[in-house]
Amino acid sequence: MYSLADLNPVQREAVEHRAGPLLILAGAGSGKTRVLTYRIAHLIARGVAPWNILAITFTNKAAKEMRQRVETLLGSAGAGLWVSTFHSACVRILRREIDHLPGYARSFVIYDAGDQLSVLKSCLKELDLDEKKFPARGILAQISDWKNRLCPVEDAEGKAAEYFEKMAAKAYRLYQKKLMANNALDFDDIIMLAVELFRQNPTVLDYYRDRFRYILVDEYQDTNHAQYTLVNLLAARYRNLCVVGDDDQAVYGWRGADVQNILAFERDYPETMVLKLEQNYRSTKHILQAANAVVGHNQDRKAKSLWTENQSGDLLIHYVAEDERDEARYVAERIQRLKDREGRPNKDFAVLYRSNAQSRILEEYLLREGIPYRVFSGMKFYERMEIKDILAYLRVLHNPADRVSFSRILNVPKRGLGESVLAKVLLYAEEQGLDMLAALREAEYIPGVRPQARRALLSLSRLLEELREQSPEGEITDLVEEILDKTGYWAMLKADNTPEAQARVENLQEFLSVTAEYDAKIAEERDERTTGEIDERAAGEIDERAAGEGNPPAPTSAGISSSGAENGLSSETGDTPTLGGRGLPVPEVGDTTMAGSEGRPAPGVEGTSSDGSEDRLSSSEGNMAPSGGQGLPAPEVEDTFSAGVGGFLEQVALVADIDQLNEGDDGVVLMTMHSAKGLEFPVVFLVGMEEGIFPSSHSLLAETALEEERRLCYVALTRAKEKIYLCYAGQRLLYGRIQNNLPSRFFSEVPPDLMLDRDPIDPPPQRQGRTSGAPRGGGFGGSTGGGRKKYRDYGSLASEGTPLTTGKSETYHVGDKVEHEKFGRGIIVSVKGEGASAILTVVFDGQLKQLISEYAKLTRF
């Protein structure tokens, strides 16, 4: 049960908006997930069939959360709803429509970045392109860019002007050819192929257009051209497209996301309704003011300003560290102190940085303080070598055309089969038109292979055949254990007594628990089916028929309990639609990661209800038209092996983040600002606030890139609910080199009166005068961050001889906040020289000024 009274007026308008395009500009923390979920619930309550709704997110996490929240609101009434990521939805569609995709078989696998790289490298080798001039990553980025812009090989070749592009286009052609030969898609293909499928098969498009009459897209500002096209193709008929996003949070431009998609939505849909969610429920006033001020420096944005009814809260705290160690030390010490003082759990804290390389030192100091933490670094669980090895076995068994995976396993564990044998096998397979398993079977006929290698090949062949034959239906865990056992993988690791091998064993054990979980889920679904209960697909059908028999999903008095709803929603309001629970189980609402055994309905089934869905919507709440009721579609025939393994592989490929943030874990979170998008934490530390780090040196030359960095800063700031610390290190050891960086310009874009340079939880400084150190000015001497109490350190330093004041003129330090009669308030970012003649660099509201201490007429504030 849900109540519209839980919503503010704008939110409510967004939820109640019925038909037609809707653009929701949702600022950070403005409750957009709530709006989306309520909107879905409301549509269903008003008679829209759940299977006519498609909700798209970017991350699995977001999809899962939305699914759960809808389920909480609706219970089983949501069965048949699709809530999924772009990629899951498209893969699901591609598998269903595989017959329309010449060149691909249903068992296609999805290649991740590593797989892509190895395919591309083989292309470069084949084309005899020098990897120095044509770095694989660069080419791959170019190819990805083409795909995101829906530019097929032919167009790329046609348009390529420069030499690099021409070569890249050549590589692109070969790369695509190889992917197809391997029966593999990369991530970008998934979207591009779906668009192609729709464009070339009007009947297929027709079917999905008709099915997805209500489309909701989250994070619309992050869509790339391909995704944009996909959505707009699907929405073209009914135009019930609701997009939610925030141009200020567009931080994936470098990956092909085009913020214009959201900015030009009103052009695409002139009849659109635009709503702005500007009330923030997350952060304090001070944090929001700072975030607004920073992002306000961007030129290219839709005007808006977040506000909140929350308290003003603490001021932002600004810390000038000597170097990265001092910064890390400060962070760890602050966290410990806040834990002690305020009894906060570890998970209240997040330390956000621009690049993963910054995490190491932070870990070191957290470890030293004994503070539990979790790092969300670049290395994903499924990218680990041992996991990829086992997955490669599964992939070859599932899709024997997969040469990349075959190449990976051929000599792992060691079988004495090296590069040269691999090349011969691949060549033989190619010439004979065989897949890898078939080629292995014929190892005797592969020319130029020595007897020893031949025996090894045949033995591998037998092993794989055995695994394939005896693998029980759907039991991935057994299969994986067999693989680990029979290939000697376990033995290999156990023979190796290094800690790394130990870690690998542990990772594989973790992997086995993932497979076990998957098996259990599948078994559960199977049981439900055999006991006459229903899966997602069937649920829609049954619902539809039930509705036709006068069992309307529309308002009834029997509400579904709102027990799980946030904020203790009350539903006593008069106009609150409630939903009748019919007790139909929902295994996973719209979970696209189920085993590939789902049936495809005859298009006619749902098609029959297509006559006048709008009518149904507007005129017949609770009186839905009966469907054709042709009974449940038969599941597609697919051999059990593929069904089980394929489903699992797909899940792994598309949901590659079991390291995900678990609510239960109590640890300080370390992650990049990008990864933090969509999350919130009571206390946030932003570290490495330096020119060249953040904004990153790569962005300093281009204004658009800088604006994206600024948006990232906005995202980072708005993660904080209560407290935020901004840290700057005057000196930083990065990549083995010491850098001296100026403070980030974003510092100076925060109004100075919102920032403190001393944490109020600390005792006041001993003396009047300055507390902040002056790293660049060299005031720190030899104290390298060993001390726990920062300010005492400063005190002792001062007494060691660094003068705090001179007779004539004050001595300034980096981080001092000063006021100039003309320029206003600012922060000192560098001090050269001493005393009256010191040259001060001061940032005033975005402007950098150099002043001589003696004449500057600065006052402190």
Add this chain to the structure above:
DNA sequence: TGCCCTAGGATTTTT
């Protein structure tokens, strides 16, 4: 074939 060493490169990365 397999191991060891060195040189070079190193944002961000929802899928």
Add this chain to the structure above:
DNA sequence: TCCTAGGGCA
């Protein structure tokens, strides 16, 4: 600094 890919050698 630290990782990894590739070259050279046993």
